[in-house]
Amino acid sequence: MSQPAVKALFLDLGGVFLTNGWDRNSRQKAAEVFNLDFADMNERHRIIFDAYEAGKMTLSEYVNLLVFHQERSFTPDDFTNFMYNESAPYQEMIDLVCRIKKKYNLRTVAVNNEGRELNEYRIHKFGLTGWIDIFASSCFVHTRKPDKDIYLSALDLSQVKAEEVLYIDDRKVFTEAAAAQGIKGIHHVNVDATRQALAGFGLTETL
Secondary structure, eight states, rough: OOOOOOOOEOOOBBBBBOSSSOOOHHHHHHHTTTTOOOHHHHHHHHHHHHHTTTTTTHHHHHHHHHHHOOOOSSSSSHHHHHHHHTOOOOOHHHHHHHHHHHHEEEEEEEEOOOOOHHHHHHHHHHGGGTTTEEEHHHHHHHTTTTTTTHHHHHHHHHHHHHEEEEEESSSSHHHHHHHTTTTTEEEEEEEHHHHHHHHHTTTOOOO
């Protein structure tokens, strides 16, 4: 029996199409730039970041709890601007999916864990609305991967069936969580491997 035709791509953002918005490396770099105790900052981040990504805390509230619980020689704006500037695109992956989307007329849905301000900055900075149709970001749907509700919300918003979706994420555990909901996945490692995996599902760039 042939597999159902893919009608939608569910897409992680950080680590696939963009650099991670605020990962351990960026936090360590921030600790060096602003002369902060990285261990203390990282422990605070571990405790509070889930609430920020789930849209239950603003970036200002997050940064205040993370850094400005004591007097600093720099401003919150200095710190948040540093956070924003850590983002960069992976253009080859963006171009690949844009070609696949156009050729097969696919619906594209961002399914990513990001806080609102960082997410909105990245959406506008890198023109993501030009090729992503729906944003089921954690900050908008108020639940985070691997909670099954984020995948179910993405299905509802895109109005496709689980078996009609192909999901790309650089974290294997998230594709495994999606698979439990009947969603096929590609564990993204690099562009070439993902290109081959897409072709395995009948999605090629060639005419």
